Amino acid sequence: MTSRRDLFRLAGVAGSALAGATVARSALAALPEPVIETSAETRPPLMPSAGRPYKPVVTLNGWTLPFRMRDGVKEFHLVAEPVVRELAPGFKANLWGYNGQSPGPTIEVVEGDKVRIFVTNRLPEITSVHWHGQRLPNGMDGVTGLNQPGIPSGKTYVYEFTARRPGTFMYHPHADEMVQMAMGMMGFWVTHPRNPHPLIDEVDRDFCFLLNSFDIDPGSFTPKIMTMLDFNIWAWNSRVYPAIDPLVVGYRDKVRIRVGNLTMTNHPIHLHGHEFLITGTDGGPTPKSTRFYEVTTDIAVGQMRQIEFLADEEGDWAFHCHKSHHTMNAMGHDVPTMIGVDQRDVAAKINRLIPDYMAMGEAGMEEMAEMEMPLPDNTIPMMTGYGPFGAVGMGGMFSAVKVRRGQKAHDYSDPGWFQHPAGTVAFEYDGTPPAAQRQPMKSTGSKTEQLVNVKRKPHSGGHHL
Numbered sequence: 001m002t003s004r005r006d007l008f009r010l011a012g013v014a015g016s017a018l019a020g021a022t023v024a025r026s027a028l029a030a031l032p033e034p035v036i037e038t039s040a041e042t043r044p045p046l047m048p049s050a051g052r053p054y055k056p057v058v059t060l061n062g063w064t065l066p067f068r069m070r071d072g073v074k075e076f077h078l079v080a081e082p083v084v085r086e087l088a089p090g091f092k093a094n095l096w097g098y099n100g101q102s103p104g105p106t107i108e109v110v111e112g113d114k115v116r117i118f119v120t121n122r123l124p125e126i127t128s129v130h131w132h133g134q135r136l137p138n139g140m141d142g143v144t145g146l147n148q149p150g151i152p153s154g155k156t157y158v159y160e161f162t163a164r165r166p167g168t169f170m171y172h173p174h175a176d177e178m179v180q181m182a183m184g185m186m187g188f189w190v191t192h193p194r195n196p197h198p199l200i201d202e203v204d205r206d207f208c209f210l211l212n213s214f215d216i217d218p219g220s221f222t223p224k225i226m227t228m229l230d231f232n233i234w235a236w237n238s239r240v241y242p243a244i245d246p247l248v249v250g251y252r253d254k255v256r257i258r259v260g261n262l263t264m265t266n267h268p269i270h271l272h273g274h275e276f277l278i279t280g281t282d283g284g285p286t287p288k289s290t291r292f293y294e295v296t297t298d299i300a301v302g303q304m305r306q307i308e309f310l311a312d313e314e315g316d317w318a319f320h321c322h323k324s325h326h327t328m329n330a331m332g333h334d335v336p337t338m339i340g341v342d343q344r345d346v347a348a349k350i351n352r353l354i355p356d357y358m359a360m361g362e363a364g365m366e367e368m369a370e371m372e373m374p375l376p377d378n379t380i381p382m383m384t385g386y387g388p389f390g391a392v393g394m395g396g397m398f399s400a401v402k403v404r405r406g407q408k409a410h411d412y413s414d415p416g417w418f419q420h421p422a423g424t425v426a427f428e429y430d431g432t433p434p435a436a437q438r439q440p441m442k443s444t445g446s447k448t449e450q451l452v453n454v455k456r457k458p459h460s461g462g463h464h465l
């Protein structure tokens with residue numbers, strides 16, 4: 001049974017604030033019990049418990065918020081609160097989020113649904129929720145000061161609107177925004193079509209996640225909230241590789257992946273082994289005439305993108321942001337380029353002063369992926385993760401789409417590493433390499449000619465644009 005003290009705790013009201021007791025209790029009587037999650041596991045899709053049927057999404061390293069149906073309205077209860085999020089095993093962060101996690105839970109509804117969201121503020125300052133991309137009454141748009149007063153600490157506000165258009169959306173505060181988003185306050189929202197829709201295909205697997213970033217010094221637990229651009233943790237749903245779950249799909253499954261960007265920079269998201277179509281953007285499903293195949297799509301700040309493809313190549317296919325510094329974890333940024341620099345002499349001298357000093361980077365930085373360097377508590381190596389062939393040398397915004405024959409329809413469990421058929425893995429050439437052929441340099445002529453040394457052929461048409 002819920003005690004009086006629990007009720008106060010639920011409402012975020014201090015036990016001593018007895019004056020507010022009656023108000024808090026009557027409000028709570030109508031509130032759906034908040035559902036709190038504490039793990040960062042990818043939850044299986046949450047089948048709808050009432051209302052129109054739909055095919056639910058899978059939130060990468062996240063979950064969907066259950067709703068309560070009351071007088072034909074879908075009711076949700078979001079609790080804005082400080083949370084501890086495991087960004088990766090051994091690396092926890094003190095964040096702000098919703099219902100025990102950052103990002104908050106995914107909200108799934110059906111086009112035309114009447115929606116009521118109770119938002120309880122357990123943060124030490126005001127907050128609000130903006131329903132990014134939705135058609136709704138102006139007073140429900142969540143911009144503090146412009147559309148509503150900020151929700152004070154300990155109070156619950158109610159948002160009500162009809163989910164008018166199907167698509168991919170996000171939610172986040174519009175109150176002390178830079179701080180609250182830097183602390184991890186955000187969530188995903190999916191509105192499924194009410195009827196079969198000419199531009200929205202049924203798919204076998206429907207994944208979603210948010211791009212987010214933090215600035216957390218190695219060894220510390222709380223993001224630096226004044227950072228505007230120089231973030232060092234590049235995350236998908238507040239997880240970093242190798243702690244981001246794989247996207248597991250069956251061979252020849254039709255796959256949709258929905259991505260929203262709530263970082264402060266753009267991310268070119270790249271899929272290996274397949275071509276995809278952009279089937280939806282911020283504004284809803286894309287007209288078919290605008291669709292063309294790509295393998296990378298850039299997602300700007302504040303944008304949402306839906307990509308779709310037929311998973312018809314078996315294997316473990318890398319799926320990542322193509323900005324190479326976004327597939328790395330925290331490190332100092334002031335590392336000089338050491339490629340080609342012989343450090344033996346220097347290292348010996350420094351070792352007399354600092355016994356643990358290691359020279360690195362002489363032949364590139366891949367060696368850092370394999371090096372067991374002493375790390376401060378509570379961080380993660382810069383590039384890490386092991387595959388069947390050794391160190392992957394990646395961090396941050398990286399995962400794999402695992403395409404498998406025989407993966408059951410609702411099975412999202414990790415099938416392990418791909419077993420490559422014999423003769424289909426790159427292998428070492430063990431013959432004798434031929435002597436390198438070099439074009440002889442002209443002994444005369446300008447320096448430019450010697451460097452370029454191109455034989456000009458008469459233009460023969462061909463591929464010039």
Ligand SMILES: [Cu+2]
Pocket residue numbers: 234266267268321322323326397
């Ligand atoms: Cu990126």
